[in-house]
Each structure stands twice: as structure tokens, then as C-alpha cells.
Amino acid sequence: MTGSDGTGMDAARMVNGFDTARTGALDPELGDLVRRRDAALGGAYRLFYATPVQFARGEGVYLYDPDGTAYLDAYNNVPSVGHSHPRVTEAVSRQLQTLNTHTRYLTAGLVDYAERLLATHQLGPAHAMFTCTGSEANDLALRIARHHTGGTGVIVTANAYHGVTSAVAEVSPSLGVPLGRHVRAVPAPPDAAAVAAAIADLERHGVRLAAFLADSLLSSDGVLPDPAGFLKPVQDAVRAAGGLYIADEVQSGFGRTGGHLWGYQRHGLEPDIVVMGKPMGNGLPIAGIVVRREVLADFGAAVRYFNTFGGNPVCVAAAAAVLDVLDAEQLPANAAAVGGYLTAELGRVAAASPLLGEVRGAGLYLGADVVDPATGAPSGARAAAVVNGRRDRRVLISATGPLGHTLKIRPPLPFSRANADQLLEALTDTLADLP
Incomplete structure (x- = not known):
């Protein structure tokens, strides 16, 4: 978001x-x-x-x-x-007076937070990776999906918004930017038949599917949350074609939908990658992904990832305080x-x-x-x-x-x-x- x-x-x-x-x-x-x-x-x-x-x-x-x-x-x-939640404000102030550096140094706060964040998801064994914005997180998710599958094709919904970098602007039809040749948009709410047709069209043009990427509330498509579970057949169709399901939780995550911490949980999904952002630090710039270990394994071994400010101690302190407040209140x-x-x-x-x-x-x-x-x-x-x-x-x-x-x-x-x-x-x- x-x-x-x-x-x-x-x-x-x-x-x-x-x-x-x-x-x-x-x-x-x-x-x-x-x-x-x-x-x-x-x-x-x-x-x-x-x-x-x-x-x-x-x-x-x-x-x-x-x-x-x-x-x-x-x-x-x-x-x-x-x-200006006092618990977040105090955590940020305390950390800013103590230490703020990048993730190439070992800090306990980042590890503690990553473990807490992973425990809120049900993806099986997984890793967390951190960025500053949701746009960067979606960008990273697509890089990993393409590396893992060997494909480049991406399917999104007709008026989706996933960010402003070059890579994610071309999978964000709502921006009015021309879609990439490897991108297909399906009507919202999407169904398995429309996704299967988009996959077939990609294949006709010599493009292999890498991922289906969707905001779990289809926010920019007009806020289309129901019926809960309608995205499950889409996930199944994507998996059958060898692609990954990426749940964009930037707008629907962190308790927004009520009853679940994550919007994808309303649909009974088990995404390969979950993207998080906006509310993560209550206004401080922290975002990231949770990705299944087997999906990340080869990328992690072959590609060096670093983000100067992603996961810095001050923003992590804010993010940890957000989890505290969500639970306490x-x-x-x-x-x-x-x-x-x-x-x-x-x-x-x-x-x-x-x-x-x-x-x-x-x-x-x-x-x-x-x-x-x-x-x-x-x-x-x-x-x-x-x-x-x-x-x-x-x-x-x-x-x-x-x-x-x-x-x-x-x-x-x-x-x-x-x-x-x-x-x-x-x-x-x-x-x-x-x-």
C-alpha cells in the first residue's frame, strides 16, 4: 500500500x-x-x-x-x-538515542522482530527480508519469483496498484503506465478461468509464468473482499502452472481486515511470498517480505541482497512496538x-x-x-x-x-x-x- x-x-x-x-x-x-x-x-x-x-x-x-x-x-x-502512538514514539526515541545502523552488523532487535513476524504467518519454514517501502518489497518479491521459476510472466488484476519503481509500476495498471510485455491483467475479482486464460496467452507469446500478484482486498479495484475464499482457486491455478502466489498485504495486513492479522488468511491461502509495508512501522519507513525457504534458497545463495536503511534498528523498534500495540489493545x-x-x-x-x-x-x-x-x-x-x-x-x-x-x-x-x-x-x- x-x-x-x-x-x-x-x-x-x-x-x-x-x-x-x-x-x-x-x-x-x-x-x-x-x-x-x-x-x-x-x-x-x-x-x-x-x-x-x-x-x-x-x-x-x-x-x-x-x-x-x-x-x-x-x-x-x-x-x-x-x-503519534505513545508506545511507538517512546520505542523510536529510545532506540534513536542508542543505536541506528545497517543490517550488516549484528543486532538483536532485528532478529527478535523477524522471529516474531515469521510466527504470525503460516507458510511453513520461511525467511523475512526487509526494505524501506512496499514498492521495494514488491520489487524484491518479483525478483525472487523470477529467479525461482525461471519465468518472467506476471498476472495482476485490472486496476491493481503495487508500487512506483520501474519494475512494479509496469504491473500497476491503475497508474496508467503501459504494462510490460510479460504482464497480463485479469478482471477483478479474478477467477481461475481468467487466470488460466492469461497464463495460456503468456505461453503463446513465449513467456513463462513467474507469479500472480494480488492485494488481498483488491483495494484499487474498488475494495472487493468477498466472498472470503474466492482467491483459493486462483492460487491453485497459478501453482499448477508452475508459478508463485504473491500476497500483497501492504494495505490489507496487520489486522486491517479484523479476525485475522493478514488479509490472505481470510481466503485460506498459503502464499509463496507475502509483501508487507505501510502500517508496519506506524509511519516510519519499514517494509519487507516473508518468503518460503525453498523459494528463497537458490536466490539467497546466488544473489547478494542489501538495503542500507531496510531493517535499521530505529524502524525495527517502531515495527516491534506496532506488534505490541496490536496485541495489547x-x-x-x-x-x-x-x-x-x-x-x-x-x-x-x-x-x-x-x-x-x-x-x-x-x-x-x-x-x-x-x-x-x-x-x-x-x-x-x-x-x-x-x-x-x-x-x-x-x-x-x-x-x-x-x-x-x-x-x-x-x-x-x-x-x-x-x-x-x-x-x-x-x-x-x-x-x-x-x-
């Missing part, structure tokens, strides 16, 4: 993004900061919302602007255990309980509104389709209006899906029923104001 708000509508913009041509209409102080940012960072960077929002601090499930106004964060899964169970409540209540709102279609969710990751009330067709423009209307009511969400028409609700895991009610009230008020 690895995560993206790119859509198939227009790769050069975000559906709910800020148009810099409107900078002059902003409050002078905010407009000046936007101009300075644009001059310093360039046009590739985007800001959320029709009117950008500036934040000065965060705590729990809230972000605060420079005036101290609170915004309910129902979007950010990076600080998954809450903004029972956040996966909270995700299941509050997520179930929020999904049910969103369904009631949708039943009463001609602007909302299907509601889908697993734990605290929800999608709700926005439609044209006259035709029932998906509407990215109306979804953007809903997102911006809620921003004006100080509740932060985003949009996803191939047409940018699916509201993406993905709050920090301490989200409570009271927080859910605040979100629902803002949604109801926003819908009431839209034509």
Missing part, C-alpha cells in the same frame, strides 16, 4: 485532487504555501481535496490543522495503531467489531440514498460505490463531491476503483463506534446537500 488513488479515468490526476489553477482562490497564507510547494516539488506531486488541508499534528484517529481544528481521519492506514478484534458496525450502518445509509450503491467491507477497510441517481451508473465526479463534502465537515476519506467512484474508508485501527457515528453523520449531511 502498498496504496494508490490513481484511477483509470485519468492517470495524470486524482479524481478528488486539488487543481493548482485554483491556488489564487485560496486563503492567502494557504495559497502561498501551495505555491511554494509546487515550486519546490514540481508538478508530479498532488494534493488531496478541492481545497487542500494543512496539518500540524496528529493524535489517535484525529489530525489537527495549525489552528487546532480536529479532523477525523478515516483514510490513513499508515499510522495503523493511531497517530486488541486492535484486530476492534477492527472486526467496529468495521462490522460501520459496514451495516453504511448499508442503511445506502438503502436510503439514491447516490450510494453497493457497500463492501472487511474489518476497517470499506468501499461504497457512488452512482448517478438518474441512471445508477458509477460516478467518479459524484464520489469526488462526496469526498470533498466530508472534508468540509472535517472527516477525511478518499476514493478508489477503476472509475474513481468507490468511497475508500480505511481509518486507523483504534477507530471507535463513536468515531464511526461521526463519520456516518458527516456522510448523511453531505449526501443531503448533493443534487
Whole structure:
């Protein structure tokens, strides 16, 4: 999450993004900061919302602007255990005052964390490897898959997002980057027949399958979590063709789906490689993979792997604290309980509104389709209006899906029923104001 708000509508913009041509209409102080940012960072960077929002601090499930106004964060899964969590902050501060170096020196913290992380997976004997970002982790997973299988072919879903390096951008259709000649995209949700057809097409072009790569919630495809188990036949088809199954848990991992720590567990999968990122360090740059030992064996013997900052002691301290908090505060169970409540209540709102279609969710990751009330067709423009209307009511969400028409609700895991009610009230008020 690895995560993206790119859509198939227009790769050069975000559906709910800020148009810099409107900078002059902003409050002078905010407009000046936007101009300075644009001059310093360039046009590739985007800001959320029709009117950008500036934040000065965060705590729990809230972000605060420079005036101290609170915004309910129902979007950010990076600080998954809450903004500025004191246990994470203390662990990072203590480690930063003690030691921070790379993984070519022996440190107990990295080994301890790797052992804990491996114990949360059920892949059989496995190894952990660390990077800084989910993009790097997916890149590494593909390198290992190609080395192990001798193939280069990769199958992904139609609007997938797996990262921004050259290797993973070409397996991320949502970015609008041309797919590599060795890449095939199948409709979401994928089924075994579509995957088998993609494998056959690769073979017709002389390309051997290396891997099927999927986000376990199909987040960028519109948040498609159900029915649980639908990915198992896909895994079987991939294995039968000699390929590896790579579970991208950057968005669906670390308790996000509730009931399980990992999204692939909802589907009864046994991946060959699991990719992790975003919430791993609650905002610090740590990501990585867990890979079955037999898959890594030859790569590990033949290829030298090193990452200067991946798995450094400070980021590992943050990651260890995240596991502590997930357990101590029972956040996966909270995700299941509050997520179930929020999904049910969103369904009631949708039943009463001609602007909302299907509601889908697993734990605290929800999608709700926005439609044209006259035709029932998906509407990215109306979804953007809903997102911006809620921003004006100080509740932060985003949009996803191939047409940018699916509201993406993905709050920090301490989200409570009271927080859910605040979100629902803002949604109801926003819908009431839209034509």
C-alpha cells in the first residue's frame, strides 16, 4: 500500500485532487504555501481535496490543522495503531538515542522482530527480508519469483496498484503506465478461468509464468473482499502452472481486515511470498517480505541482497512496538467489531440514498460505490463531491476503483463506534446537500 488513488479515468490526476489553477482562490497564507510547494516539488506531486488541508499534528484517529481544528481521519492506514502512538514514539526515541545502523552488523532487535513476524504467518519454514517501502518489497518479491521459476510472466488484476519503481509500476495498471510485455491483467475479482486464460496467452507469446500478484482486498479495484475464499482457486491455478502466489498485504495486513492479522488468511491461502509495508512501522519507513525457504534458497545463495536503511534498528523498534500495540489493545478484534458496525450502518445509509450503491467491507477497510441517481451508473465526479463534502465537515476519506467512484474508508485501527457515528453523520449531511 502498498496504496494508490490513481484511477483509470485519468492517470495524470486524482479524481478528488486539488487543481493548482485554483491556488489564487485560496486563503492567502494557504495559497502561498501551495505555491511554494509546487515550486519546490514540481508538478508530479498532488494534493488531496478541492481545497487542500494543512496539518500540524496528529493524535489517535484525529489530525489537527495549525489552528487546532480536529479532523477525523478515516483514510490513513499508515499510522495503523493511531497517530503519534505513545508506545511507538517512546520505542523510536529510545532506540534513536542508542543505536541506528545497517543490517550488516549484528543486532538483536532485528532478529527478535523477524522471529516474531515469521510466527504470525503460516507458510511453513520461511525467511523475512526487509526494505524501506512496499514498492521495494514488491520489487524484491518479483525478483525472487523470477529467479525461482525461471519465468518472467506476471498476472495482476485490472486496476491493481503495487508500487512506483520501474519494475512494479509496469504491473500497476491503475497508474496508467503501459504494462510490460510479460504482464497480463485479469478482471477483478479474478477467477481461475481468467487466470488460466492469461497464463495460456503468456505461453503463446513465449513467456513463462513467474507469479500472480494480488492485494488481498483488491483495494484499487474498488475494495472487493468477498466472498472470503474466492482467491483459493486462483492460487491453485497459478501453482499448477508452475508459478508463485504473491500476497500483497501492504494495505490489507496487520489486522486491517479484523479476525485475522493478514488479509490472505481470510481466503485460506498459503502464499509463496507475502509483501508487507505501510502500517508496519506506524509511519516510519519499514517494509519487507516473508518468503518460503525453498523459494528463497537458490536466490539467497546466488544473489547478494542489501538495503542500507531496510531493517535499521530505529524502524525495527517502531515495527516491534506496532506488534505490541496490536496485541495489547486488541486492535484486530476492534477492527472486526467496529468495521462490522460501520459496514451495516453504511448499508442503511445506502438503502436510503439514491447516490450510494453497493457497500463492501472487511474489518476497517470499506468501499461504497457512488452512482448517478438518474441512471445508477458509477460516478467518479459524484464520489469526488462526496469526498470533498466530508472534508468540509472535517472527516477525511478518499476514493478508489477503476472509475474513481468507490468511497475508500480505511481509518486507523483504534477507530471507535463513536468515531464511526461521526463519520456516518458527516456522510448523511453531505449526501443531503448533493443534487
